[in-house]
Structures are given as structure tokens and as C-alpha cells.
Amino acid sequence: MILSLQVDSETPLYEQLRNQIVIGIATGELAPQEKLPTVRQLAEDLGINTMTVNKAYMLLKQEGYIVIDRRHGAKVSPRTSDNPDLSPRLEEQLQLLIAQAAIQGVNQSRFQSLCSQIFAKMAYRHP
Amino acid sequence: MILSLQVDSETPLYEQLRNQIVIGIATGELAPQEKLPTVRQLAEDLGINTMTVNKAYMLLKQEGYIVIDRRHGAKVSPRTSDNPDLSPRLEEQLQLLIAQAAIQGVNQSRFQSLCSQIFAKMAYRHP
Amino acid sequence: MILSLQVDSETPLYEQLRNQIVIGIATGELAPQEKLPTVRQLAEDLGINTMTVNKAYMLLKQEGYIVIDRRHGAKVSPRTSDNPDLSPRLEEQLQLLIAQAAIQGVNQSRFQSLCSQIFAKMAYRHP
Amino acid sequence: MILSLQVDSETPLYEQLRNQIVIGIATGELAPQEKLPTVRQLAEDLGINTMTVNKAYMLLKQEGYIVIDRRHGAKVSPRTSDNPDLSPRLEEQLQLLIAQAAIQGVNQSRFQSLCSQIFAKMAYRHP
DNA sequence: GTGGTCTAGACCACA
DNA sequence: GTGGTCTAGACCACG
Structure with missing residues (x-):
């Protein structure tokens, strides 16, 4: 790597x-x-x-x-955690990130589609 | 505020x-x-x-x-910007955030639904 | 005006x-x-x-x-001054301006041609 | 220095x-x-x-x-930029500077020759 | 009354 | 040892 x-x-x-x-x-x-x-x-x-x-x-x-x-x-680490909820810390970061995106003019569907793209690259996926 | x-x-x-x-x-x-x-x-x-x-x-x-x-x-500022694309800096942050979420066990649909909730609170929305 | x-x-x-x-x-x-x-x-x-x-x-x-x-x-004011030399203060400003232009990548001939364009708009010209 | x-x-x-x-x-x-x-x-x-x-x-x-x-x-910074155009901000400054020079009685050739002198001292030159 | 600048000193994070 | 942050107070330029 x-x-x-x-x-x-x-x-x-x-x-x-x-x-x-x-x-x-x-x-x-x-x-x-x-x-x-x-x-x-x-x-x-x-x-x-x-x-x-x-x-x-x-x-x-x-x-x-x-x-x-x-x-x-x-x-x-061997993967173990399987907590469906985002930690408060990450959630706060996400809120700030979305705030900046929204002000800048990114709409929700565009944002969601970008998330999908990023998720697609992740091997650690949970159904 | x-x-x-x-x-x-x-x-x-x-x-x-x-x-x-x-x-x-x-x-x-x-x-x-x-x-x-x-x-x-x-x-x-x-x-x-x-x-x-x-x-x-x-x-x-x-x-x-x-x-x-x-x-x-x-x-x-009076709102002006209407750029549909996320800045590279924010995109990088989003990638890191999703990586952490994915490892922790958050699945994509859960993440997306959280994004929706956050977006719903934003007044700066673009269609 | x-x-x-x-x-x-x-x-x-x-x-x-x-x-x-x-x-x-x-x-x-x-x-x-x-x-x-x-x-x-x-x-x-x-x-x-x-x-x-x-x-x-x-x-x-x-x-x-x-x-x-x-x-x-x-x-x-009725025009009177006819001093062919730039004041030290303006000369200093010009130096700083050219320094910034040079670093940014503007070459001399391009700069000179821009000066000509600007001069062309001036009514206060001296032969 | x-x-x-x-x-x-x-x-x-x-x-x-x-x-x-x-x-x-x-x-x-x-x-x-x-x-x-x-x-x-x-x-x-x-x-x-x-x-x-x-x-x-x-x-x-x-x-x-x-x-x-x-x-x-x-x-x-290692030099990288090579933008042949002056930024609008600098261009505006140049216009103001030339206006003052023109009113004061500096003619164009004198001004241009001064620019040349200043440019000659710059190491950051572009052909 | 506003922000902009500056000081003298302090503590902390980074490497 | 480096820059980054913060304080408590001061003075100034702008409007």
C-alpha cells in the first residue's frame, strides 16, 4: 500500500x-x-x-x-464491530460536512450518489 | 443563535x-x-x-x-454559489468519514438515511 | 460619471x-x-x-x-504638472506589482502590452 | 536578506x-x-x-x-505558476497606478522604460 | 461604535 | 525547536 x-x-x-x-x-x-x-x-x-x-x-x-x-x-484488527449507528463524533462531522456542501450548492441527490460511489469502493460492507 | x-x-x-x-x-x-x-x-x-x-x-x-x-x-453572505459538485477537500473528508463508518459496521442504507435526516434540516437546499 | x-x-x-x-x-x-x-x-x-x-x-x-x-x-484641477518622473511612492508600488506579476508567470511583453492598452484609455497623455 | x-x-x-x-x-x-x-x-x-x-x-x-x-x-514555494494573464486585482491596481502617473505628467515611453528596468531585476522571468 | 492592528507573554501540539 | 493558539489589554482607522 x-x-x-x-x-x-x-x-x-x-x-x-x-x-x-x-x-x-x-x-x-x-x-x-x-x-x-x-x-x-x-x-x-x-x-x-x-x-x-x-x-x-x-x-x-x-x-x-x-x-x-x-x-x-x-x-x-480482525473485523468484529457491527454497530449500525454512527458515533456522535462522526455524526457531528457529517453534519458539518453536509452544511458546507448545502451552502455551496450541492443538492441531496448529488450528495447521495457520491456517497454511493464511495461506499462501492469499501470492502467492509454490511448488508 | x-x-x-x-x-x-x-x-x-x-x-x-x-x-x-x-x-x-x-x-x-x-x-x-x-x-x-x-x-x-x-x-x-x-x-x-x-x-x-x-x-x-x-x-x-x-x-x-x-x-x-x-x-x-x-x-x-447573500447566497450565490450554486455549484453542484463537492469540492475535492470535502470529498476527501467524506471518503474518510465513510471509511470509518463502514469499518464500524454502519451499512450504506443506514448511512444514507442519516444523510437524509441531516439534509432535511438544511434551509440551503437545491433541487 | x-x-x-x-x-x-x-x-x-x-x-x-x-x-x-x-x-x-x-x-x-x-x-x-x-x-x-x-x-x-x-x-x-x-x-x-x-x-x-x-x-x-x-x-x-x-x-x-x-x-x-x-x-x-x-x-x-486645471492640468499643470508635467513631471516626467514617477514619484518614489508610485515607483515602489509598481515594483511590488511587477514582482507579483512576475512570480505569477506574466512575462514582460505581456505586461507591457497591457500597459499600452491602459495608457490608450488615458486622456492625460504626454508626448 | x-x-x-x-x-x-x-x-x-x-x-x-x-x-x-x-x-x-x-x-x-x-x-x-x-x-x-x-x-x-x-x-x-x-x-x-x-x-x-x-x-x-x-x-x-x-x-x-x-x-x-x-x-x-x-x-x-517551488515556482510552479505560469499564468500569462494578470489577475483582475492586479490589473485594477495597475490602472490606478497608470492613471496617477499620467496625470502627473509621466508619458508612456518613460513609464514603459521604467517597467523594463524593474523587470530586469526580476529573477522570475518568463520568455 | 465598528473592526484592524499590535504587544508581551503564555501554553500547547508537532516532530 | 518549530509553528499554532489564546489572553488581556491597548491604540488606531473608519464611518
């Missing part, structure tokens, strides 16, 4: 890393149980500090996206 | 302010051309510094959500 | 007024000796404060663009 | 700073990718507040002149 960082972004590097890995998991590019690169390896590949990669991994672990085993390194 | 801040949030105060005002505009709680509180007034009401409020207003102005009239202070 | 103000501009109203009158004089839309509207009249037409118009007139007077006679109001 | 501020100028300090850096970039005194002084350093050198420098940097960043890298501070 290819990770690309923008050093001049508003988003901190560790968060960019976290976001891309989350998307990788959702799209199936990273399979459940798949091993992630070591902190050191990834840091070197990306030319960034190991602390930064470590912070991203800690965050992903804390959020339950990956599990970290001292012997085998980091792996994508 | 009621604005509430969480001082212990990760999100900077000025950004919380900006977000709530954007949502207020989208839901119609703040009508186009409506006058916003003065920088000083809002700062005092919220118990924060004027520069923090000023920063939020500058951001909103720069993004086109409000207009700052030297004579009468800040007002909600 | 038509004057239009943007209340949401960075440029103060009195300066916008001053700028438009200067351009009017240069293009010949306002002839030398031509009478300008009274402060009160112009303020009413534009829906702004008389103080604002007054400030613009004072500035124009101080810069020599107009003369103010208590009996007959403000008139465009 | 030497930066000098006039505290008694009409132009805000942060804008003076911005202007001088823009000119520095255009003349090549500041090369693409070159590191700018840190906010703190520059503030100390100039005897002004860090927030003032910060505001200048934010403005330059927003305008695309510099890039702010979380790791190493601010750097001059």
Missing part, C-alpha cells in the same frame, strides 16, 4: 498516516490480520521521524483499528 | 466558532444578510478574547460565508 | 471614492475645471456618510487632483 | 513584511525552497511581536508564496 504525505498540509503527519491507513482498511487494501510495516521501516520509507509513525500506530491501536503485539508488530 | 464552546476540545476555539456559524447558516438559523454579533459582543458573551472571535470572522469571510461591512459589522 | 462602492472591500470607502475620481480624471471622463457634485449630494446618491465623501475630497485636494472653492464647490 | 520596517507607515507591519518578502522572491534574493527565518527569530531581529510575523507568514502561505512545513518552518 502506498502512503503519501504532504508536509505542508494543515493535517499533522501522524494524522495523515492514520487517515490513509483507515481508508486502506476500509477499502480492503489492508486485509484483516495483515501485518503493517514496522515503525522503523515505515518511518524510513517516508523519511519521517519514528516518533511520528509511532504516534499514528498508537492512535490506530487506541481506536481499535489495529492490534499491536510486541512479538509480531502491528496488524490490522 | 446559541453558540457553545468547549474549551477542552482539540478543535481550536475559533474553529469551533466557525463551524457552528457555518451550520447556523446552512440550517437557516442565520438568514442571508443577517447581522452577526459584533466581535466585541460575541467575545464578551462567550468569555473569550476578541482576537479569537476576530480570527473566526476572518476565516468565515475568507471562505465567503460572511461579508464584513466596515459600517455595520459582519453579515451572512 | 458613475461611482460604485463595495462596502465589503478591504479598501476604505473614502479611498475607493478617491481612486475612482482619479481614474475619471485620467481617462478624461472628468474634464479639467469640471465641477464635482457637492459633498452632500454625492453622499446622498451613494447612501454613505457625508464625512466619508468629505474625507475623499480633502485627500484629492491635498494631492492636487481637485481644487475646492468655498463658493463654487469642488472642481477638477 | 535585509528587511526593514517603518513603524510610522500607513501600511501595517505584517503587510510590509509580506511585500518585502514577495519582492525578495521575485528578484531571486530568496530562492525557491529557501528557508525563511523562524517566526521567533524574525520577530526578535525586527523587534516586533511574533504574532505579527506569524500573520505575515500566514498571508504569504495563503497566497501561495511560501510553504509551511511543520518540521522545518517556512520555505519559499
Whole structure:
């Protein structure tokens, strides 16, 4: 999986890393149980500090996206969660996002169709 | 309109302010051309510094959500934009949001229905 | 002559007024000796404060663009100046302007040709 | 690069700073990718507040002149833009500038020759 | 009365 | 060590 960082972004590097890995998991590019690169390896590949990669991994672990085993390194969590409701935090984000879209002139059907397109790329689908 | 801040949030105060005002505009709680509180007034009401409020207003102005009239202070922009496409930035955010939802176990129809609910609250609707 | 103000501009109203009158004089839309509207009249037409118009007139007077006679109001100055050199202040502005143009990718010949076009509209030409 | 501020100028300090850096970039005194002084350093050198420098940097960043890298501070943007047309905003400024020059008695060839001189100092030239 | 600018100092997040 | 945020207060330009 290819990770690309923008050093001049508003988003901190560790968060960019976290976001891309989350998307990788959702799209199936990273399979459940798949091993992630070591902190050191990834840091070197990306030319960034190991602390930064470590912070991203800690965050992903804390959020339950990956599990970290001292012997085998980091792996994508086996999928378990099946909670049909969006977390309040995500719901709030979605509201803000839709607000901006609505003001800008995006109508609902256009928005919904875009959602469908994005959902279609996700491997983690629930019926 | 009621604005509430969480001082212990990760999100900077000025950004919380900006977000709530954007949502207020989208839901119609703040009508186009409506006058916003003065920088000083809002700062005092919220118990924060004027520069923090000023920063939020500058951001909103720069993004086109409000207009700052030297004579009468800040007002909600008259709605003009009617761009059916989501900006790349928002689209990226939406992708990340859906990725998280999908992993967590939210299925597409549930997500879409939530979007509908949120859209229903928006006054800024386009057919 | 038509004057239009943007209340949401960075440029103060009195300066916008001053700028438009200067351009009017240069293009010949306002002839030398031509009478300008009274402060009160112009303020009413534009829906702004008389103080604002007054400030613009004072500035124009101080810069020599107009003369103010208590009996007959403000008139465009008869053309007198014939100084072939740009004032240091304008030269500095020109340098900044060209710097921005150059960085943005405008080449010299394109810039020069634009200058020619603008000069062509000026009535105040010197051989 | 030497930066000098006039505290008694009409132009805000942060804008003076911005202007001088823009000119520095255009003349090549500041090369693409070159590191700018840190906010703190520059503030100390100039005897002004860090927030003032910060505001200048934010403005330059927003305008695309510099890039702010979380790791190493601010750097001059790698040159990319190659737009042969002047932005409407600059064109308007140019018109005002030429109007003032024309009234003052500067003729076109004199003006053009001054432009040439200024262009000659710019490193950011396009054929 | 409005926003715009600036200061002197502080604390925090990021890397 | 970097920039980002915030404060409490001040002064100024604009209208």
C-alpha cells in the first residue's frame, strides 16, 4: 500500500498516516490480520521521524483499528464491530460536512450518489 | 443563535466558532444578510478574547460565508454559489468519514438515511 | 460619471471614492475645471456618510487632483504638472506589482502590452 | 536578506513584511525552497511581536508564496505558476497606478522604460 | 461604535 | 525547536 504525505498540509503527519491507513482498511487494501510495516521501516520509507509513525500506530491501536503485539508488530484488527449507528463524533462531522456542501450548492441527490460511489469502493460492507 | 464552546476540545476555539456559524447558516438559523454579533459582543458573551472571535470572522469571510461591512459589522453572505459538485477537500473528508463508518459496521442504507435526516434540516437546499 | 462602492472591500470607502475620481480624471471622463457634485449630494446618491465623501475630497485636494472653492464647490484641477518622473511612492508600488506579476508567470511583453492598452484609455497623455 | 520596517507607515507591519518578502522572491534574493527565518527569530531581529510575523507568514502561505512545513518552518514555494494573464486585482491596481502617473505628467515611453528596468531585476522571468 | 492592528507573554501540539 | 493558539489589554482607522 502506498502512503503519501504532504508536509505542508494543515493535517499533522501522524494524522495523515492514520487517515490513509483507515481508508486502506476500509477499502480492503489492508486485509484483516495483515501485518503493517514496522515503525522503523515505515518511518524510513517516508523519511519521517519514528516518533511520528509511532504516534499514528498508537492512535490506530487506541481506536481499535489495529492490534499491536510486541512479538509480531502491528496488524490490522480482525473485523468484529457491527454497530449500525454512527458515533456522535462522526455524526457531528457529517453534519458539518453536509452544511458546507448545502451552502455551496450541492443538492441531496448529488450528495447521495457520491456517497454511493464511495461506499462501492469499501470492502467492509454490511448488508 | 446559541453558540457553545468547549474549551477542552482539540478543535481550536475559533474553529469551533466557525463551524457552528457555518451550520447556523446552512440550517437557516442565520438568514442571508443577517447581522452577526459584533466581535466585541460575541467575545464578551462567550468569555473569550476578541482576537479569537476576530480570527473566526476572518476565516468565515475568507471562505465567503460572511461579508464584513466596515459600517455595520459582519453579515451572512447573500447566497450565490450554486455549484453542484463537492469540492475535492470535502470529498476527501467524506471518503474518510465513510471509511470509518463502514469499518464500524454502519451499512450504506443506514448511512444514507442519516444523510437524509441531516439534509432535511438544511434551509440551503437545491433541487 | 458613475461611482460604485463595495462596502465589503478591504479598501476604505473614502479611498475607493478617491481612486475612482482619479481614474475619471485620467481617462478624461472628468474634464479639467469640471465641477464635482457637492459633498452632500454625492453622499446622498451613494447612501454613505457625508464625512466619508468629505474625507475623499480633502485627500484629492491635498494631492492636487481637485481644487475646492468655498463658493463654487469642488472642481477638477486645471492640468499643470508635467513631471516626467514617477514619484518614489508610485515607483515602489509598481515594483511590488511587477514582482507579483512576475512570480505569477506574466512575462514582460505581456505586461507591457497591457500597459499600452491602459495608457490608450488615458486622456492625460504626454508626448 | 535585509528587511526593514517603518513603524510610522500607513501600511501595517505584517503587510510590509509580506511585500518585502514577495519582492525578495521575485528578484531571486530568496530562492525557491529557501528557508525563511523562524517566526521567533524574525520577530526578535525586527523587534516586533511574533504574532505579527506569524500573520505575515500566514498571508504569504495563503497566497501561495511560501510553504509551511511543520518540521522545518517556512520555505519559499517551488515556482510552479505560469499564468500569462494578470489577475483582475492586479490589473485594477495597475490602472490606478497608470492613471496617477499620467496625470502627473509621466508619458508612456518613460513609464514603459521604467517597467523594463524593474523587470530586469526580476529573477522570475518568463520568455 | 465598528473592526484592524499590535504587544508581551503564555501554553500547547508537532516532530 | 518549530509553528499554532489564546489572553488581556491597548491604540488606531473608519464611518
